[in-house]
Amino acid sequence: MELLVLCLKIFFVRILDVSLGTLRTVITVKGKILYASIVGFVEVFVWFIIVKEALNTDETSLWIAISYSLGFATGTYIGGILSKKFISGNLSVQVITNKAYPKMIEQLRKEGFGVTVIDVEGKDNTLEKYMLFIEINNKSFSHLHHIIKQCDKNAFIVVNETKYVQNGFIDIIKK
Numbered sequence: 001m002e003l004l005v006l007c008l009k010i011f012f013v014r015i016l017d018v019s020l021g022t023l024r025t026v027i028t029v030k031g032k033i034l035y036a037s038i039v040g041f042v043e044v045f046v047w048f049i050i051v052k053e054a055l056n057t058d059e060t061s062l063w064i065a066i067s068y069s070l071g072f073a074t075g076t077y078i079g080g081i082l083s084k085k086f087i088s089g090n091l092s093v094q095v096i097t098n099k100a101y102p103k104m105i106e107q108l109r110k111e112g113f114g115v116t117v118i119d120v121e122g123k124d125n126t127l128e129k130y131m132l133f134i135e136i137n138n139k140s141f142s143h144l145h146h147i148i149k150q151c152d153k154n155a156f157i158v159v160n161e162t163k164y165v166q167n168g169f170i171d172i173i174k175k
Helices: 002-029 033-055 061-088 100-109 138-151
Strands: 090-098 115-120 128-139 154-160
Touching: 002 033, 002 061, 002 115, 090 138, 100 115, 100 128, 100 138, 128 138
Parallel strands: none
Antiparallel strands: 090 128, 090 154, 115 128
């Protein structure tokens, strides 16, 4: 019974510590280093406490290592979900589409997206394509993607995270 309690404690505390580590990494990349430092302190404090307990036990069961590893894997998964859900950011979306789909631009603007349109040359050296440049909040991507694919199922889409935006227009869609 004592081994089971120890394994459960290790498992759940590792989930907490690794989830915090994932969030810390994302927050650091976003440039919020003060918040990342605070999260990092809590993360390492929790990690230290549980590692100390795991290593100082008289138990020698392989279940301790399995609990530790499963907690790490589960914490990585949960941390990824939390970061997607709670950490907002901006995305730059470039869409190469055929000029045969002008209604796409109309629809995107009607839905509240700021769209910059540029004539681009296709591989056959003809100017029969548009490149749409759209800066959005990451929470709006699935809605944007749905509209694009509804209008042009063969559209070429490139998405990059944006660290900094100045001036211009970013959607305020909350879908």
